[in-house]
Amino acid sequence: MCILKAVETAAQRQAKTVGKPNHFMYDCVASQFGLGSARSLMVGDRLDADILLGSNCGLKTLLTLTGVSTVADAEAHQESGCPERLGMVPDYCVESIAELLPALQG
Helix, strand or coil: CHHHHHHHHHHCCCCCCCCCCCCHHHHHHHHHHCCCHHHCEEEECCHHHHHHHHHHCCCEEEEECCCCCCHHHHHHHHHHCCHHHHCCCCCEEECCHHHCHHHHHC
């Protein structure tokens, strides 16, 4: 953060965040490949980055439990009732992405 502030001061401009969970990344991919949110699924293992990105972009989301986030984390966000935290509640949850593959082949 200190380096970012130094660059902003030197450039006399505010930096624009383009990483997750900012929707800029999805917007670029969606426009290049003609993707629509109705036919897209954000798959990830972090609630605060991957799942929030999907929510910010209006996508269905799937949490894989292979990373740092847990079902208990998602449940805590759901139970909080806090609008910011509700964006980190996935639509679906699987132990591993391997569970999704058979569904995609059918």
